[in-house]
Amino acid sequence: MSAPLRIAVNGAAGRMGRRVVAGVMADEGATLAAALDSAGSPHLGLDAGDLAGVGTAGVLISQSIGAAKCDAVIDFSTPDGLMSVLSSCVKRDLPIAVATTGLSESQIDAVRTAAETIPVVFAPSFSTAVNVAMRLTALAAQALKETPGGADVEIIERHHRFKEDAPSGTALRFAEIVRDVMGQEDFAHGREGRPGARPHSEIGLHAVREGDNVGEHSILFGMLGETLEIAVRGRTRDSYANGSIAAARWAVGRPPGMYGMDEVLGLK
Numbered sequence: 433m434s435a436p437l438r439i440a441v442n443g444a445a446g447r448m449g450r451r452v453v454a455g456v457m458a459d460e461g462a463t464l465a466a467a468l469d470s471a472g473s474p475h476l477g478l479d480a481g482d483l484a485g486v487g488t489a490g491v492l493i494s495q496s497i498g499a500a501k502c503d504a505v506i507d508f509s510t511p512d513g514l515m516s517v518l519s520s521c522v523k524r525d526l527p528i529a530v531a532t533t534g535l536s537e538s539q540i541d542a543v544r545t546a547a548e549t550i551p552v553v554f555a556p557s558f559s560t561a562v563n564v565a566m567r568l569t570a571l572a573a574q575a576l577k578e579t580p581g582g583a584d585v586e587i588i589e590r591h592h593r594f595k596e597d598a599p600s601g602t603a604l605r606f607a608e609i610v611r612d613v614m615g616q617e618d619f620a621h622g623r624e625g626r627p628g629a630r631p632h633s634e635i636g637l638h639a640v641r642e643g644d645n646v647g648e649h650s651i652l653f654g655m656l657g658e659t660l661e662i663a664v665r666g667r668t669r670d671s672y673a674n675g676s677i678a679a680a681r682w683a684v685g686r687p688p689g690m691y692g693m694d695e696v697l698g699l700k
């Protein structure tokens with residue numbers, strides 16, 4: 433039997449980080465190597481497993497990866513948190529699964545630069561269902577591209593009240609997938625006033641924030657007479673957490689490069 437995969441989790445005290453810690457602890461083929469969070473976190477020094485509610489891990493929440501023996505990093509933090517752990521990964525030649533969304537263009541460039549020297553799995557959603565929905569969306573866009581009367585594409589995402597970025601990284605990726613096939617260049621973020629008749633050249637994006645919703649996306653193709661809706665709904669955060677662990681495992685030993693979850697899942 434091969435040695436367990438040693439995983440460091442960045443953002444380990446957060447909503448997602450705790451589920452990743454729990455997932456790693458439940459995985460017989462993995463072990464928690466480090467649990468990182470921000471310098472200002474009130475959780476520094478606490479046991480990561482106890483914090484996640486799954487029993488003592490023997491790994492304390494700390495600010496930096498330091499000299500921890502580690503095979504791969506999983507990041508569910510903030511754009512700044514990602515930038516800082518990314519430079520540690522490059523220095524130590526460690527693969528990373530990047531889940532954090534809401535990155536600026538320059539931060540995305542920094543991820544691309546890192547991927548020149550280490551394997552990076554970069555996915556706005558590590559959920560299997562979401563990544564299958566992305567394939568279905570590309571198929572629908574291709575099929576409806578030339579439909580008589582045209583198809584209006586609207587993307588609605590729903591997330592918990594604590595989410596800081598909008599629209600979700602996943603909704604933006606759905607929009608890019610549609611644009612790359614159908615050619616709409618304008619992303620319309622909500623509507624108000626009298627915007628007038630809807631042009632085909634736009635994709636509408638709508639971000640709903642409510643309660644503790646762990647993430648839902650609907651992609652509507654509205655035609656004259658009928659609507660096709662592709663919908664995917666998360667019920668727990670474990671689909672993201674388990675997907676990120678699978679991605680970290682997949683990345684170990686790969687050549688440097690920017691990879692997607694579709695490659696991890698064999699969908700590409």
Ligand SMILES: NC(=O)C1=CN([C@@H]2O[C@H](COP(=O)(O)OP(=O)(O)OC[C@H]3O[C@@H](n4cnc5c(N)ncnc54)[C@H](O)[C@@H]3O)[C@@H](O)[C@H]2O)C=CC1
Pocket residue numbers: 442443444445446447448449468469470471473508509510512513514516530531532533534555556557558559597672
């Ligand atoms: N790709 C995917 O499948 C998914 C991505 N996400 C994304 O993951 C990110 C985190 O989401 P949540 O866990 O809900 O947020 P959260 O706010 O609960 O957790 C973020 C954690 O990062 C920590 N943090 C802040 N600055 C840091 C730094 N400099 N270094 C290390 N840690 C730092 C915070 O203290 C907090 O514990 C968001 O960008 C979210 O959109 C969330 C779910 C799924």
Ligand SMILES: O=C(O)C1=N[C@H](C(=O)O)C[C@H](O)C1
Pocket residue numbers: 533556557591592595599600601602603646647648
């Ligand atoms: O913040 C979240 O919760 C989520 N964020 C990701 C995104 O922005 O797409 C993925 C998932 O939908 C949950």
